[in-house]
Amino acid sequence: NAGVTQTPKFQVLKTGQSMTLQCAQDMNHEYMSWYRQDPGMGLRLIHYSVGAGITDQGEVPNGYNVSRSTTEDFPLRLLSAAPSQTSVYFCASSYSSNREGNTEAFFGQGTRLTVV
Amino acid sequence: GENVEQHPSTLSVQEGDSAVIKCTYSDSASNYFPWYKQELGKGPQLIIDIRSNVGEKKDQRIAVTLNKTAKHFSLHITETQPEDSAVYFCAASGGGSTLGRLYFGRGTQLTVWP
Secondary structure, eight states, X not given: OOOEEEEOSEEEEOXXXXXXXXXXXXXXXXXXXXXXXXXXXXXXXXXXXXXXXXXXXXXXXXXXXXOOSSSSXXXXXXXXXXXXXXXEEEEEEEOEETTTEEOOOEEOOOEEEEEO | OOOEEEEOSEEEEETTSOEEXXXXXXXXXXXXXXXXXXXXXSOOEEEEEEETTOSEEEETTEEEEEETTTTEEEEEEOSOOGGGOEEEEEEEBOSGGGTXXXXXXXXEEEEXXX
16 A cells, blocks of 8 residues: 655755655545644645645745645645755645544655755 | 644653643634654654544553643553654644644654663
8 A cells, every 4th residue: 555655755955946746645535735844843734735626825835836636646846945945845645524524644754855 | 723732842751651742722613633653754643533522532552632621632641662752743623624634733752761
């Protein structure tokens, strides 16, 4: 079972460069999210999606774009990398059931990004 | 939006002792409260969750309690073992427009000494 797959695992960028962090899930989950994790700050929501074609901003969306053209994929784009975007990025997916509402979120292994 | 506070930020216990981590939330509409464990270099993994229609839930050495009136919930780990050492996160989520969104606390670094 692949679950949630993130690539790459590690990346070093120069200030001003752009790149895309990839996220794919094979569980047919409707919800997908991107979080960043910084020391002492917990996990902060960047962008999320409730289904193909639908995205919305989270707590810290500036400098990031997302799109959701398929149920499986939810890439995160850094438009012009800045040192403040040095962080560990996690993608997650989940679904809601009619009976219970929210259910378990499954996380990928993370992408450690350094911007120099 | 929802605001989740988590305490303590670090916790050290002797093997065999109990550990308790506490969280508060602000949005009375939140109805789902998961706890995640994150080991070094890995993504968070769900260890237990509780819904607003339940006051307590147990799974072997782990239990979670929820007080909706006071808007707080706690994780209890009994008979701790060195492999329980990790970062633990609480989270809250609601319905409607917040379905699928999780609001996390800042995490607790638990260290269990042998």
